[in-house]
Amino acid sequence: MMDALWDFVSHMERDFERIFSSYEKWQVIGGTVIVTLLALFLKDLFYNLNDVWEDLKSWVFRMARKIPPIRNYISDQLDASRKEIEKGMFEDAADDDVPYLKVLPSEGWSKEEVIRVASNVLGGGKYDWKEGKISGGAFAGSDESYSALLVDMFGRYSLANPLHADIFPGARKMEAEIVRMTISLFKGGPEHCGCLTLGGSESLLMACKAMREWGREKGVRTPEIIICYTAHSAFDKAASILGMKIRKVRADPRTFKADLQAMERAITKNTVMLVGSAPQFPHGIIDDIEAIGQLGLKYGIPVHVDCCMGGYLLPFMEAAGYSIAPFDFRVPGVTSISADTHKYGNAPKGSSVIMYSRPEYRHLQYFVTPDWPGGIYATPTIPGSRPGGLVAVCWAALLSHGFSGYTEAARNIVRTARTIKSLISDIPELQLMGDPQAGIVAFTSDKVNILKVGDLMNQRGWHLTYVQYPPGLHICLTSLQATHDFAKNLANDLKKTLAELQQTSDLAVSGIGKVYGTAATIPDKSLIGEAAKIFLTCYYDTGFKEETSSKDI
Incomplete structure (x- = not known):
């Protein structure tokens, strides 16, 4: 065996000598270096084919967007999107009694004035999150005594700064205990x-x-x-x-x-x-x-x-x-x-x-x-610097629930989630997305436009989460939804919505469903990114109203 291998190596050596005998040594060395670098480049290209393809698409779209007619069209569409976003955002926040503040008040407000204005804007949203019809937007809040505990703890530590452990040793101790208790839950030593x-x-x-x-x-x-x-x-x-x-x-x-x-x-x-x-x-x-x-x-x-x-x-x-x-x-x-x-x-x-x-x-x-x-x-x-108040309320949350409290919450949440899984499985128009085991249940449809389902559920007071690639909806369950009738109510409204869709098949997708539907059809994802940045920019705007003095409130 070894003799045969040696003969093969010797034969290959003679062939190489015959092939390269006419070349100078520097040519052989240079050629070897070039071939090696080319091989490494091709290997890297192979492992990065997806990145190369994405870079190529980005370059094509970037070049296309420089063409004046295309650039102007995109600019007009983005500007229209901005106006639509602003309109919806400021309509949701509109309140003639509480206009936007754009300058500091010349004199500080009284405690009563601060609380009055804060109370007016607190309930400005169009969804009653305490009803539980929102997906994952709030994880607690139905227990008034628990909320009072957190408020009290935050007040006690609101000025504490864990950065200065020697000045605020209590905040440091709480922080270390939160970390150690969490590690123990995850079977750490x-x-x-x-x-x-x-x-x-x-x-x-x-x-x-x-x-x-x-x-x-x-x-x-x-x-x-x-x-x-x-x-x-x-x-x-x-x-x-x-x-x-x-x-x-x-x-x-x-x-x-x-x-x-x-x-x-x-x-x-x-x-x-x-x-x-x-x-x-x-x-x-x-x-x-x-x-x-x-x-x-x-x-x-x-x-x-x-x-x-x-x-x-x-x-x-x-x-x-x-x-x-x-x-x-x-x-x-x-x-x-x-x-x-x-x-x-x-x-x-x-x-x-x-x-x-x-x-x-x-x-x-x-x-x-x-x-x-x-x-x-x-x-x-x-x-x-970090807020010691947040450390204190987190510490209080863990201790007030204890292992038994979190276990009971998990039992109720998972039971509700699995009931929803079962009820959705019995609705012919809907299909579960995988087999979720915890607190989130996602579903889609191959029979109806799932984005339209989401829009109609919004009109019924639900705030489900839209997902994409493929399109679907999900509900993230918290303690607010872990009630005996929640799963049944959700399933019943889904059935009513599907029946409504059958009667109005030409219903156009609107709202957030329209955003996701449009996004799925746009090959240049950088445009979606630009639209998302417009939304973030509008988030910090203060509306179209004239400059409002604080004294007018």
Whole structure:
């Protein structure tokens, strides 16, 4: 065997010598370098075909938008969108008794005046969120004594700043206890650690920052994060801020779970993080965290579990009587987990916890400036000064519920969600999107325009969440909806809406449904981005009214 191999190598050597004998040595070396670089380029191109295609499409659309007639048409359409958004936004907020304030009052208001105006604008929305017909907009608020507790706690710590732990030791202690209690829920041990953040987006950004630094220590200069396209958009935000690259893989079209084979194919030498959702927001589906953890172990890549949505729901499901696949630190390969306390934890916005399997990872998320003239500047997360009041109310929320309180809430929420799943499955025109196990139920239709269903449900007082790619609707259940008749009422209104659609098949899509329907037909997604930025700009406008003096209120 070895003799045959040696003969083959010797034969190949003689062939190479014969082929290249007519070339100078520098030509052979130069040619080898060129071929090697070309091979590396083609390999990189192969792994980035999707990125190349997206870049090409963006370039084509960008060039087309420079053509004067097209540019003018787009400008006119965006301006019309701005006016429509402003009209709807200011009509919703219109109140002749409470005009917009545009300058500071010349004299400070009295306490009674501040409270009067604040009370007038408090109920300005067109949805009564306490009725529970909104999808995930509020997670608590029906218990007046609980609300009073939070108000009292915030008042006691409203001026506290955890940045100055020596001045406000109570806030620091509460913060450390929130993190440790959350780690225990996710089956972490003494070596596990974490930080309190101001929300899920910051928690995800911190995890991405830590893994970016982890990659840099290993020589990775263009760090990449692999996520399913159903993962939260906060990963896109984090990557944009941190200069990282997102690789999005498809979801299984039947289960809506992250496609593990696609995820493995997307792994490169630059990959610094694999992401699984528990659950993801659009469809409420929990990815196969155990399998993603195994991928992380196989390739030596950290795995993050985004449990922001399920943070204070999933850990209580087993105790509530519902089986669930492992999603926490029991899963080998999981290095970080994010969990929002301001969702199912029923704490006021905004608070969240980012957790790590080892202190070394948390160490990488810190921000430190050792040579600033103002002193050594160090913060665990993005903000410097932080509101101690939010720490206090989060701490109070956790302690007032306790394990039994959250378990009972989980039992009611999941029971309601599964009742809705069953009732929707019995409606011929609707189909569930996957098999959600927690508090979100998504559905679509291959028989009717689901966007029209959403519009008509809005007219019935419902505020369901629109999802896209493919289009659908979802309901995010909270304690406000965990009542015995909620699922039945939702199903009955869906049936009435579908019957109405059959009688008025020519009904045009309007409102938010029109926005999503239009977005799906526009190939240049940058235009959708421009329209979204117009909405954000209108958010800070103060209307078309003449300048209003504070004394006129």
